[in-house]
Amino acid sequence: MKKRLLSLLAVSAITVTLFAGCGSSGSGTGTADKGSSNAKEYQVAMVTDTGGVNDQSFNQSSWEGLQNFEKNNKGAKVSYLESKQESDYATNLDKVVDSGNKLVWGIGFAMADAIAKAAKSNPDVNYAIVDNSYVDPTTGEDKTPANVTGVMFKAQEPSFIVGYIAAKTTKTGKVGFVGGIKSGIIDQFQFGYQAGVQYAAKELGKDITVDVQYAESFSDASKGKAIANKMFSSGCDIVFHAAGGVGVGVIEAAKEANKFAIGVDRDQAYLAPDNVLTSALKLANVAVENLSKEAMSGNKIGGKTYTYGLKENAVGIPTENKNMDPEVYKAAMAVQDKIKNGEIVPPYNEETFNSFGK
Template identity: 60%
Template sequence: MKIRKRIVFGLTAAMALSLTACGGVKTGSTTAESAKTENTENTGGGTSEGKSSFSVAMITDTGGINDQSFNQSAWEGLTELKEEKGVEVNYIESKQASDFVTNLERLGDNGANLLWGVGYACADAVLEAADSNPDIQYAIIDNAYDDTPDNVTGVMFRAEEPSFMVGYVAGRMTETGKVGFVGGISSGLIDQFQYGYEAGVKYAAKELGRDIDISVQYAESFSDAAKGKAIATKMYSDGCDVIYHAAGGSGTGVIEAAKEADKWVIGVDRDQAYLAPENVLTSALKLVGKAVKEVSIEAMEGETIGGQTLTFGLKEDCVGIPEEHGNMADGVYEDTLKVAESIKNGELVPPTTKETYEAFIAE
């Protein structure tokens, strides 16, 4: 594999796919913001000159194309692929889990060479579709199979790394000594976010010689903004002054609660500062769009991508925090970069599970 490294330390150019600080992302003739919100296809052809015969398409999970999170980031990656390579790109929104297989089949029938399932909820559907269509290449975000078929590629991120970084920021910035975490649906994947964050908070607390309490609650949904807002509102009223969400569309409610309470919130997956410039402290970047684009390019160029799981993190410049850090106190951003360097060189290994978190704290 020759996945390209174009983002300096996951920070300076990390805004390339997350650059929405002042509004919508312009990615060519089709944008995530202008995408259809019904369960219909959105077809984006290649450019009139140099159009590629290669076609890439994706299905969203139930969070939808405008989730301000990883579905949107994935589509931004494909629209950049269209602009740069003239590739035909396409998507279908999934309103419910039962849509996944049908949507994959529809896109396959339309001639897609590579089909993406965005989110681990699509895992079974991708396997089923791949088994029925061995001539089509499939890839999935946030899932690793025990036995990966030759025409399937798993794409995972070390989400605990940016989560540790933003946990460290939260620990340095809290004045009340109480911070929160709001998750979407509890799973091994979201454990990476939760325990990476908690470890970062505790790392900062030890550095500062103080105690910091962490409240954790799940919305049990990645699309219920009202539930996310209710949870965050309660946390803020209970004394938390920084909350990190890893809740997809439910997280937009967390950000809304931060605006109303005038407290700090930490975004996820893409730079979410544009949603509340005065309240978003930073964001844990997971550059789904970059990975989708780069893996798609490898497939287009004839590289063998199937039968394996590719993992992206700080070393691959696919996670990090935004370079913009005006809401942080002096020195916090620079110290966070030092923490990131310690993670990159192996001195710090953020935990991914309750067990590894407890071991981390014990050490």
């Protein structure tokens, strides 16, 4: 099992050094490539949410997936546009279509409406969105447009695991969670984490509390740092974030306070090697690369949502966790197995959390 996750992580472990090559072939900040005269090229573009392409989180992971797609598929050409504010979404989506892209990725649930409108206006263009499904949560009716692909992750699964690890590691009996903007997606992280803490606390026969706060942003690193500083000064010794660029501030605060942070989406240990306990991986790069390849091959990916979890080896934690007690890692892997086989079903919102374990 560990080897399978390691093999996927090898796909995701493109370093920030590679990322510094954003001006390389097929990429650009602020502009998308103009339509090419080479008919054999398959152009794919990505539009970020307000976190930006260098968010050290899932925008960056998604871009790494496209870079890998270009590298591994002859004729593939990729680019991105950054959105500084929500009003940029529609404009950027129009720009990448005008540039001749055949597949357009929107990164983040906040782009759901803009993607749906763009898809309706451009029925001959394929669109895909990370972290959004067009299935009606009340009726279960799938309203995904024929030329749109939804990509969802069971983020509650790795969040449960890192919550379990936090509870097994804390010395103060108090841990924290910093969210970006409250939503159904971030609920998966929060309540999965809280349930993992609760599960381990019961195992240990201890009371362990979770301090939860939201930054109302995915880009304000200074706000993340201020929230985390307050948590650390009030007794938390471990803080998990699901907050995009805000989380960079959380990790910086952990480094300065000599406490632990838990990263998200990708292995964030490189941001503070001695102060990142582990990370809840959501391998957006794997989904983006694989689905882009499917589309380039002519396979129909539109009109449905793909959901990735532990069973698909698309979420988890890193195999290398130098700050974690090996016995805690071993216990966490046993918990991971229980999630995979259905023995543990992590909650993904407040309702399922309230009924968890009852």
